[in-house]
Amino acid sequence: xxxxxxxAAHAVKTSPTxxxxxxxxxxxxxxxxxxxxxxxxxLEAMNTENSKKNGEELAAWMTEAGTARFKKDFEHxxxxxxxxxxxxxxxxxxxxxxNIDAPAAEGTWGACFNYLMTSTDFKDMINPFFNxxxxxxxxxxxxxxxxxxxxxxxxxxxxxxxxxxPVINSQLMDSxxxxxxxxxxxxxxxxxxxxxxIAEFEF
Numbered sequence: 457x458x459x460x461x462x463x464a465a466h467a468v469k470t471s472p473t474x475x476x477x478x479x480x481x482x483x484x485x486x487x488x489x490x491x492x493x494x495x496x497x498x499l500e501a502m503n504t505e506n507s508k509k510n511g512e513e514l515a516a517w518m519t520e521a522g523t524a525r526f527k528k529d530f531e532h533x534x535x536x537x538x539x540x541x542x543x544x545x546x547x548x549x550x551x552x553x554x555n556i557d558a559p560a561a562e563g564t565w566g567a568c569f570n571y572l573m574t575s576t577d578f579k580d581m582i583n584p585f586f587n588x589x590x591x592x593x594x595x596x597x598x599x600x601x602x603x604x605x606x607x608x609x610x611x612x613x614x615x616x617x618x619x620x621x622p623v624i625n626s627q628l629m630d631s632x633x634x635x636x637x638x639x640x641x642x643x644x645x646x647x648x649x650x651x652x653x654i655a656e657f658e659f
Contacts, residue, residue: 566630
């Protein structure tokens, strides 16, 4: 009987100690942080993929339009080729800055772009990073977080044979004429505002 009492007195305690609880809390905290980082990384990857999809859809539409926009029956007349840009008369009585918002001239990229963003499915295009229409910018820059999901649309102009640089790239501007065939490139800015090239095509 005395021997049984001694064994009970020296029995090992199985309830968690303070150190055990601290360890458990640390492990749970680490799991929560890892889960959140994984979820954030997933969302950023999906946003980048959806931004690429925006660029791919734009490139696909313009590539297809480039094969038909010089035909007489081309339905998207604002983006049709072969028509020299029309001149838009400025208001002589208005200050120079008041003419900035004048309607884009027919036969220019500005008129075509306005048509795309108001009268086609592109009017519903959304930048997934900010849940708003994407910006069309001159270039991506990792120093500017506001450019995530933005679209870069460049014209590619060949230089004369023998030039050090075979092609000069520049942003496609509203005033640029689209009456002739053009070589273009579409890129999008990823989660770090670095450029991802989508496609080069003839428009």
